[in-house]
Amino acid sequence: MKVVVRVKLLPDAMQALALGTTVRAVNEAANRVSVVAYERGVPREYELRKHTYAELKAAGLGAQAAQHTIKKVRDAYTTLKANVRAGNLGRPGSKRRVKAESKPIRFRPDAAQPYDDRCLSWQYDARAVSIWTVEGRLKNVHFACSAGALRTLREYRKGESDLVERDGVFYLVAVCEIPEDPVNENPSGFIGVDLGIVNIATTSTGYRAAGRGLNRYRKRQLELRRKLQAKGTKSAKRLLKTRGRREQRHTANVNHVISKQIITTAERTGRGIALEDLSGIRGRVRLRMDQRSQLHAWSFHQLGSFLEYKARRAGVPLVYVDPAYTSQQCSQCGHIDRKNRVDQATFACRACGALMHADDNASHNVGRKGEAVWTAGRESRVPATP
Known part of the structure; x- marks a missing residue:
C-alpha cells in the first residue's frame, strides 16, 4: 500500500533562496513545455522530449530535472484527458470544458516538482537531505518530522519525492510502500x-x-x-x-x-x-x-x-x-x-x-x-x- 510522508525542510537563508529559485524556474520551464505540447497536439513523452529537452538543458536545468519537468507536463495533459473522458468537466461545449481545452495548462510558480534518487538523497540519522537546485547541489538541508514518520521513511520509502513550497515553507513529500496486514476474513461482527x-x-x-x-x-x-x-x-x-x-x-x-x-x-x-x-x-x-x-x-x-x-x-x-x-x-x-x-x-x-x-x-x-x-x-x- 502506498502512503505519503511529508517532512518540513529547515534550510538556512541561502538554501531557502536556492530552493525558491529552483521551484519557480522548473515551473516556468514546465509552462514553456506545456505551450509546445499544446501546439503540437500533446505528443507522446518521447516526442515531446525531442522538442524541448535541449531547450531546458540550455536554460540551466539538470538532466534529471529536465526529464521530470517534461514528464510532469505530459502527466498533466493525461489527467486532463481522463477528466474530459469521465465527464468531470461537463458536457461537450460547456463553458468549463471549453475553458480547459482552449488553452495550454498553466503551472503555479510554487507547484510541486518531482525528484528521484539521482537528484535527492536522504541521510536519516542526520535528518538531512542533499538536493539538486539550479544553484548547484545543496547538502545538509535539515528536515523535521515525527519519530514515526522517520521510521516509515527509513524502512519503506520508495520512488519519487515532491518538493513543495507553501507560504514560503518548503516540504518534501515522499512515497512509501508499506506492506498491508492480511485482511481478517472471519470478523466477529x-x-x-x-x-x-x-x-x-x-x-x-x-x-x-x-x-x-x-x-x-x-x-x-x-x-x-x-x-x-x-x-x-x-x-x-x-x-x-x-x-x-x-x-x-x-x-x-x-x-x-x-x-x-x-x-x-x-x-x-x-x-x-x-x-x-x-x-x-x-x-x-x-x-x-x-x-x-x-x-x-x-x-x-x-x-x-x-x-x-x-x-x-x-x-x-x-x-x-x-x-x-x-x-x-x-x-x-x-x-x-x-x-x-x-x-x-x-x-x-x-x-x-x-x-x-x-x-x-x-x-x-x-x-x-x-x-x-x-x-x-x-x-x-x-x-x-x-
Missing part, C-alpha cells in the same frame, strides 16, 4: 459507523464524535473571512493569505483522530467496519440557504478515505452499505416509518416503542447491513458445486 454533521461519527460500540466543536470552529473562520474580505486593506488580504488552508488542516486532524479511534477499536475486537455510501448526497438533498454551507463543508469523504487506508494497513475488513432507511428503521424490531425519527437526536419506534438516540440506532442498522454485505461477498467467492 461489524462496527456500524453513522456519519453526520451534528455528530461527525457515531459507532455501534457507543463511541460518538460530536461535531459541535468543529462546526463552531468553522463558523468562527467563516465570520473572520467575511470581515477581512469586507475590510479589503493590504493587511487584511495578507492575513487572509496567511490563514489559508488553516481550516482544512484542522478538519483533517479531527478526521485523523476519529478514524484512528474507530480502527483501533475494530482491530482490538476483531471486527470489521461498515460505512454508509454517501456518494452524490450533495446533489440529492435540498436544503435551505443557511444550511448549504454546512453541507458543503461536511468532510465525510475525507473521513471515509482515512478509515479506508487505515483499515487496509491494519488488515481490518471495511465495506460500504446503502444508507437507505438506516435512520427510519428500528434496529430492534426492523419496523420502518418516517415518523420513527422524532427529531434530529431522538428515535422512537412506532411499533415496539424502543427509544434511543437516532444516531445510535442508525449505526446499529449500518453494522447489520455491513454483515449482510460481507456475507454476500464471501458467498459469491465460493466456487460453484460441480
Whole structure:
C-alpha cells in the first residue's frame, strides 16, 4: 500500500533562496513545455522530449530535472484527458470544458516538482537531505518530522519525492510502500459507523464524535473571512493569505483522530467496519440557504478515505452499505416509518416503542447491513458445486 510522508525542510537563508529559485524556474520551464505540447497536439513523452529537452538543458536545468519537468507536463495533459473522458468537466461545449481545452495548462510558480534518487538523497540519522537546485547541489538541508514518520521513511520509502513550497515553507513529500496486514476474513461482527454533521461519527460500540466543536470552529473562520474580505486593506488580504488552508488542516486532524479511534477499536475486537455510501448526497438533498454551507463543508469523504487506508494497513475488513432507511428503521424490531425519527437526536419506534438516540440506532442498522454485505461477498467467492 502506498502512503505519503511529508517532512518540513529547515534550510538556512541561502538554501531557502536556492530552493525558491529552483521551484519557480522548473515551473516556468514546465509552462514553456506545456505551450509546445499544446501546439503540437500533446505528443507522446518521447516526442515531446525531442522538442524541448535541449531547450531546458540550455536554460540551466539538470538532466534529471529536465526529464521530470517534461514528464510532469505530459502527466498533466493525461489527467486532463481522463477528466474530459469521465465527464468531470461537463458536457461537450460547456463553458468549463471549453475553458480547459482552449488553452495550454498553466503551472503555479510554487507547484510541486518531482525528484528521484539521482537528484535527492536522504541521510536519516542526520535528518538531512542533499538536493539538486539550479544553484548547484545543496547538502545538509535539515528536515523535521515525527519519530514515526522517520521510521516509515527509513524502512519503506520508495520512488519519487515532491518538493513543495507553501507560504514560503518548503516540504518534501515522499512515497512509501508499506506492506498491508492480511485482511481478517472471519470478523466477529461489524462496527456500524453513522456519519453526520451534528455528530461527525457515531459507532455501534457507543463511541460518538460530536461535531459541535468543529462546526463552531468553522463558523468562527467563516465570520473572520467575511470581515477581512469586507475590510479589503493590504493587511487584511495578507492575513487572509496567511490563514489559508488553516481550516482544512484542522478538519483533517479531527478526521485523523476519529478514524484512528474507530480502527483501533475494530482491530482490538476483531471486527470489521461498515460505512454508509454517501456518494452524490450533495446533489440529492435540498436544503435551505443557511444550511448549504454546512453541507458543503461536511468532510465525510475525507473521513471515509482515512478509515479506508487505515483499515487496509491494519488488515481490518471495511465495506460500504446503502444508507437507505438506516435512520427510519428500528434496529430492534426492523419496523420502518418516517415518523420513527422524532427529531434530529431522538428515535422512537412506532411499533415496539424502543427509544434511543437516532444516531445510535442508525449505526446499529449500518453494522447489520455491513454483515449482510460481507456475507454476500464471501458467498459469491465460493466456487460453484460441480
